Amino acid sequence: MRESITRRSNLGWTIVGVLAAVLLAALWAAPLLWALSTALRPELETVSADFHWLPQTWTLDAFARTLGAGNVVRWLFNSFLVALLVTVVTMAISLMAAYAFSQLRFRGHTVLFGVAMLAFLLPFEALLVPLFRTMNQLGLINTYAGIVLPQVVSPVVIYVFKQFFDEIPADFREAATMDGAGPLRVLWSVYLPISGNIVWAMAIVTFIAAWNNFLWPFIIVTSNDMMTIPLGLTQTYDAFGVRYAQLMAAALLGAMPVALAYIAFQRRVTQGFLAASGLKG
Numbered sequence: 001m002r003e004s005i006t007r008r009s010n011l012g013w014t015i016v017g018v019l020a021a022v023l024l025a026a027l028w029a030a031p032l033l034w035a036l037s038t039a040l041r042p043e044l045e046t047v048s049a050d051f052h053w054l055p056q057t058w059t060l061d062a063f064a065r066t067l068g069a070g071n072v073v074r075w076l077f078n079s080f081l082v083a084l085l086v087t088v089v090t091m092a093i094s095l096m097a098a099y100a101f102s103q104l105r106f107r108g109h110t111v112l113f114g115v116a117m118l119a120f121l122l123p124f125e126a127l128l129v130p131l132f133r134t135m136n137q138l139g140l141i142n143t144y145a146g147i148v149l150p151q152v153v154s155p156v157v158i159y160v161f162k163q164f165f166d167e168i169p170a171d172f173r174e175a176a177t178m179d180g181a182g183p184l185r186v187l188w189s190v191y192l193p194i195s196g197n198i199v200w201a202m203a204i205v206t207f208i209a210a211w212n213n214f215l216w217p218f219i220i221v222t223s224n225d226m227m228t229i230p231l232g233l234t235q236t237y238d239a240f241g242v243r244y245a246q247l248m249a250a251a252l253l254g255a256m257p258v259a260l261a262y263i264a265f266q267r268r269v270t271q272g273f274l275a276a277s278g279l280k281g
Helices: 002-039 061-068 069-104 108-120 124-137 144-151 155-166 170-178 183-194 195-212 215-220 231-235 244-264 266-276
Strands: none
Touching: 002 244, 061 069, 061 244, 069 108, 069 144, 069 155, 069 183, 069 195, 069 231, 069 244, 108 231, 124 144, 124 215, 144 215, 144 244, 155 195, 155 215, 183 195, 195 231, 195 244, 215 231, 231 244
């Protein structure tokens, strides 16, 4: 009897969980579906007083106009290049820093790690003025380097990698060192293969964050040709005001690459976070 009651109770909670998940998924998907519906309407229908979830007239005109404008393609290219460079450099810096903090002992080790972690307490907005002045003095205003460099140091990624490296037995490093491998060789040949999932997870998260970054490109970019897609979307106006269908089409085109990247590497991201939390998938 007790087993029957327990099964019914578990089944009830399972149903509640599924219904809650469906409700949350619907709440998340509703804005996305509305954006898609708006992008598939004629411009006149987007400002109509009559409310319809589905377009009365289906058209791809907004996507054609958006892609035909030319600047959206340029913004997408800028976003991809910037996000890729930020991801590659951030991973390289974070892996080397995390390995040094985790496996090497040197003078000032604890102090330097504490200073790095203090960056958690500093919002990026507090660094805008000194970062802008530094980029200006280096002549990097309105350049790819100026957009990329202030984004490549991530205390969060360093901390995650360090915590993961702390769990790897020191015997691995000692055995490689006895064979004559230096710190970089040990990191590349021993620690990096073991850390594949967490590296992929942090790379995808970093790529998405760099792709979606609006504030810093807004500060450092001064020309239309150097804009990234989040910044470029603010320029989708003309003499007649906002074109909502084109705006939604551009937003969907801008979100599509990161959505596809996450879907493609979703399993690696999940396995990476499970590994970082000490769980096994």
